[in-house]
Amino acid sequence: MCGIVGLFLKDPALEPRLGALLADMLVTMTDRGPDSAGLAIYGPPTPGRSKITVQSAQALADFPALEQRLAEASGGSARVAVKSSHAVITVASDRLDATRDALKGLSPDLRVMGAGESVEIYKEVGLPRDVVARFGIARMSGTHGIGHTRMATESAVTTMGAHPFSTGADQCLVHNGSLSNHNNLRRSLARDGMAFETQNDSEVAAAYLTTAMARGRDLGAALAGALEDLDGFFTFVVGTKSGFGVLRDPIACKPAIMAETERYVAFGSEYRALVGLPGIETARIWEPEPATVYFWDQRQAA
Amino acid sequence: MPVFDLAATPLRALNQALHGVAAGANDTAFEVLNPRGQHAVAVGIDGPVSVTVRGSVGYYCAGMNDGGTVTVQGSAGPGVAENMMSGTVVIEGDASQYAGATGRGGLLVIKGNAASRCGISMKGIDIVVHGSIGHMSAFMGQSGSLVVLGDAGEALGDSLYEAKLFVRGSVKSLGADCIEKPMRPEHRAYLAALLDRAGVTDVRPEAFRRYGSARQLYSFNIDNAY
Numbered sequence: 001m002c003g004i005v006g007l008f009l010k011d012p013a014l015e016p017r018l019g020a021l022l023a024d025m026l027v028t029m030t031d032r033g034p035d036s037a038g039l040a041i042y043g044p045p046t047p048g049r050s051k052i053t054v055q056s057a058q059a060l061a062d063f064p065a066l067e068q069r070l071a072e073a074s075g076g077s078a079r080v081a082v083k084s085s086h087a088v089i090t091v092a093s094d095r096l097d098a099t100r101d102a103l104k105g106l107s108p109d110l111r112v113m114g115a116g117e118s119v120e121i122y123k124e125v126g127l128p129r130d131v132v133a134r135f136g137i138a139r140m141s142g143t144h145g146i147g148h149t150r151m152a153t154e155s156a157v158t159t160m161g162a163h164p165f166s167t168g169a170d171q172c173l174v175h176n177g178s179l180s181n182h183n184n185l186r187r188s189l190a191r192d193g194m195a196f197e198t199q200n201d202s203e204v205a206a207a208y209l210t211t212a213m214a215r216g217r218d219l220g221a222a223l224a225g226a227l228e229d230l231d232g233f234f235t236f237v238v239g240t241k242s243g244f245g246v247l248r249d250p251i252a253c254k255p256a257i258m259a260e261t262e263r264y265v266a267f268g269s270e271y272r273a274l275v276g277l278p279g280i281e282t283a284r285i286w287e288p289e290p291a292t293v294y295f296w297d298q299r300q301a302a
Numbered sequence: 303m304p305v306f307d308l309a310a311t312p313l314r315a316l317n318q319a320l321h322g323v324a325a326g327a328n329d330t331a332f333e334v335l336n337p338r339g340q341h342a343v344a345v346g347i348d349g350p351v352s353v354t355v356r357g358s359v360g361y362y363c364a365g366m367n368d369g370g371t372v373t374v375q376g377s378a379g380p381g382v383a384e385n386m387m388s389g390t391v392v393i394e395g396d397a398s399q400y401a402g403a404t405g406r407g408g409l410l411v412i413k414g415n416a417a418s419r420c421g422i423s424m425k426g427i428d429i430v431v432h433g434s435i436g437h438m439s440a441f442m443g444q445s446g447s448l449v450v451l452g453d454a455g456e457a458l459g460d461s462l463y464e465a466k467l468f469v470r471g472s473v474k475s476l477g478a479d480c481i482e483k484p485m486r487p488e489h490r491a492y493l494a495a496l497l498d499r500a501g502v503t504d505v506r507p508e509a510f511r512r513y514g515s516a517r518q519l520y521s522f523n524i525d526n527a528y
Binding site: 255257287290 | 377
């Protein structure tokens with residue numbers, strides 16, 4: 001099954017409530033998949049600064065001295081905010097790649113969840129209720145976010161196997177479904193230079209979109225390409241630095257429902273996920289059509 | 303009238319109360335508040351009770367209904383009125399995928415739109431959709447009728463057996479072995495009676511086109527063999 005949610009705000013007055021609204025939506029979807037849960041939250045970028053979210057199974061050993069250990073690579077710019085098993089490292093944007101490279105050698109337990117100017121990604125094995133509580137998601141503000149609660153079908157129940165998958169700066173994807181051509185596609189994307197952390201089919205979909213956008217397509221065009229190149233069942237919800245997209249395969253047997261008001265666009269696997277949103281009673285509510293690309297962009301919505 | 307507020311009362315209490323109505327009882331009208339998209343609201347009704355649901359429901363509302371009258375004053379999730387045996391289910395909003403799937407009898411009225419696979423494998427149910435329906439509707443329909451006042455999506459009536467399909471608007475494409483058939487007087491009379499049962503008074507049967515099985519797919523034909 002899997003449950004996915006997404007919320008894209010048009011009204012800045014709602015931004016302080018993004019985390020709380022998204023957390024409630026995800027917790028409501030718990031019984032669609034209790035194996036693991038994760039969220040990506042897009043906050044307002046700080047000029048000149050970028051963020052790397054890392055996770056460690058040995059947080060007590062890895063995180064306390066992280067700023068100092070990254071001092072050289074980050075030119076002294078690294079600041080570390082620890083949240084349970086995750087830490088958000090903020091660095092000068094021109095030191096992002098060097099910091100990321102330095103992280104690889106620091107500890108075998110340290111794993112990068114995602115990086116970019118806006119996105120923070122939190123994911124762990126366990127129920128959405130526990131995941132959103134341990135990372136304080138309900139207190140986070142932001143412009144848009146996506147979430148996933150997983151019923152594992154294609155690969156192991158591990159932190160890295162949880163969604164969202166982020167394979168490019170500020171990009172991430174959650175997936176309900178299963179892809180049948182992910183092994184071939186993974187080999188082809190790997191030849192093009194993509195690195196993979198898991199055997200998960202959804203990571204391949206994320207990498208596919210990252211590759212397409214790296215070649216100059218916008219999110220909408222990348223999603224349109226996915227209809228041609230991905231085989232299997234999928235409902236995707238994807239985030240970019242300023243955008244939010246939804247795509248269902250042509251058979252469209254995985255459930256999806258959307259709501260739009262003047263204040264937000266929301267996605268849920270089921271209507272239940274949307275009932276707590278402000279103004280849902282008068283929202284335009286519809287089921288996204290199969291093989292149809294939907295996407296919104298902050299720059300266009302503003 | 304018993305009122306079940308699902309914000310305060312477990313769903314199971316509602317469904318048990320519906321199943322517990324004794325034959326010949328008078329107090330058979332139920333009201334349900336705050337469904338908030340919950341699954342399996344008013345399933346397994348097996349008598350002449352009536353249920354009014356004030357809000358939208360999730361999966362499988364009014365499933366297996368046998369003789370009840372269920373009205374949803376909102377929209378319904380996937381599988382509404384699945385495998386209905388008899389009775390009436392009215393959805394005042396939209397319905398999600400596979401509304402009325404495998405239904406063996408009764409009447410399902412959807413006043414909004416229905417998504418994909420409406421009436422899939424229908425086996426005697428009558429379905430009237432005021433709006434439009436999605437792709438693969440009436441797939442493997444065996445008997446009963448699907449009436450659509452709006453448009454139909456791709457592959458309408460794919461692998462159809464004997465269900466009767468009437469569409470007023472456009473049909474994006476017909477599925478395998480589904481063909482348009484002439485509307486003769488008996489079909490117009492049949493459709494008029496069905497529209498009347500569904501409370502549709504402002505649409506004439508002449509506005510519809512009829513579709514059905516070409517009966518080539520499931521009879522032996524050497525061209526169908528691989």
